[in-house]
Amino acid sequence: MNSAFDAVAIHARAEVAITVALEVGREAARFRRDLKPGTLAVENKGLQDFVTIADRKAEQAIRDRLLSRFPDDTFMGEESGGRSGEAGTWIVDPIDGTTNYIRGFRHWGVSIAFVAAGKVEIGVVYDATEDKVFHAVRGGGAFKDGIPVHAAATTDPANALVILGHSRKTSFDDHLALSKRLHECGMDYRRTGAAAIDLVRVAEGAADLYYERHLNAWDMLAGALIAEEAGAMVAMPDVHRLLAEGGPVIAHSPGLAGEFAFIRDIEGL
Secondary structure, rough: OOOOOOOOHHHHHHHHHHHHHHHHHHHHHHHHHHOOOOOOOOEOOOOEEEEEEHHHHHHHHHHHHHHHHHOOOOEEOOOOOEOOOOOOOEEEEEEEEEHHHHHHOOOOEEEEEEEOOOEEEEEEEEEEOOOOEEEOOOOOEEOOEEEEOOOOOOHHHHHEEEEEEOOOOOOOHHHHHHHHHHHHHHOOEEOOOOOOHHHHHHHOOOOOEEEEEEEEEEHHHHHHHHHOOOOOOEEOOHHHHHEEEEEEEEEEOOOHHOOOOOOHHHOOO
């Protein structure tokens, strides 16, 4: 199925999404920075899922700014829901890494993807840690504040750094077993709690692997495209399945494909 959008339309959307991600990301960072201790309103939606005032404000701002420019597009956000459309849909996580944001741990970001005809055409991620924006347009490479980024050239597993996510929807015993296996290969590993940011760490070569067994589409689509366009090897289910039910994502340095093949086998990707 071919996209209804030509290169001009896609690039116009990418430019707007970059601006929106930077503006909304900075607004969220300023909102968090200006809060007095204990004043951030939090609703607990589950063991690993929190909503804040900032989440809702950020998503509404992203929705308003994107749809005011592109009113025929549809919108799907983590907080407000929505649906994917026949033509093009914005898939948005206004604050990816909400728990980090709540606690003042700066590993969080804004994730904006644009999907058309079952493919991710645009990925934009605001990285709060560095106050920078990563972006990619399918087929055009990956960039950090306009400068190209590339996956690491690592080939020796003893030099690898990996990031593992974990969802409470999946087995923690399996997570521990995987951590142990990678550790025994000599790899160092992290768990940081913000999938979009973890994926751009692979894109810029700071990490050699990001893997999580279950994520929602808004957590992964933008970062996965950026990692892929940076030269990382990326595997995940098709977009339609991810929009409906979520799923796994694997992104890794190409020189370690053999080391991580067993993870693809686990997921059947």
